[in-house]
Amino acid sequence: MLGVLGGMGPMATVDFMGKVVQNTPAACDQDHIQVVVCMAANIPDRTAAILGEGTDPFPAMRATVRWLETAGATCIAIPCNTAHHWHAALQAETSVRILHIVDAVADTLAGQGGCIGVLATSGTVKAGIYQKRLALRGFSCRTPDAAGQAEVMRAIRLVKAGQLAEATTILRAQAEAMVAAGCRQVVMACTEIPVALATVNGALRSVLVDATEALACACVEACTTGAADPALPLAV
Known part of the structure; x- marks a missing residue:
């Protein structure tokens, strides 16, 4: 059963689900995977914590992971890129596998190596969540x-705040700037960003990588193939 540590933010969690x-390859209700979701919107802001401007979210995330484990989760997903700054610490608290969103993205990137644009929160960028992990797979990263x-x-x-139209305009411009700077693909590395860019079509759509969808696909594979054993930790 998939456990979802959600609420960061709520709309992004709904998009992930x-x-x-x-x-999920399904012809009827019973073909879908079982999921338990905790919409833990009370978890303190992750970017603020990384920037030294807010409360540590780890205790609240740890409590939610334990709740999901008690609820019967056999693997856990966190549809928040910035929260993966605490991935290793959370994994150390449980024997249940916590899938890593950057690994899921790396598996979807076309070809090998090259420069990848990363649109993410300032916390994700400062923590190097994508830069460090993608470097292990031969990719370099560019941020705005x-x-x-x-x-x-x-x-x-x-x-x-639910103001999608203005957000779409801003994020489209930033994604186009990444492409103009030489990035062959651009990762939407904050789970709010795919929500805003869902309606983008044309040439830009072909280079956008949806981290939320990559994580969703990894979860489906883990739950349908039984690949729920904890992965060996990477030194990042």
Whole structure:
């Protein structure tokens, strides 16, 4: 059974759950995987904590992981990229496998190596969550400059507030800037970003990588093949 440590944010968790269902090969209700979701919207802001401006979210995430374990989860997903800063610490607290969103993304990237654009929260960028883990797979990462990163953060806050139209405009411009800078693919590395860019079509759509969907597909595979044993930790 899949356990979902959700609520970071709530709309992103709903988007993730939709993608789990859409990517499950099923002809009837009973073909779908069992899922238990904790919409833990009370978890303190992850980016604020990484930047030294907020409360440590780890105790609340740890409590939720334990709740999911007690509920019967055999693997756990966290549909929040920034929360993966605490992935190793959380995995150390449980024998239940916690899938890593960056590993799921790496498995979907076309070809080998090259420069990948990363649109993410400032916390994800500062913590090097993508830079460190993708480097192990032969990829380099490019992130926006300071002004661009500020715009990405503004757009993420707009999504959380339900103001999608303005967020879409901002994030599309930032993704196009990544492509113009030489990135062959651009990862939507905050679970709010795919919500805002869901309607983008054309050439830009072909280079966007949806981290939420990558994690959803990895969860379906883990739950349908029984691959729920804890993975060996990477030194990142």
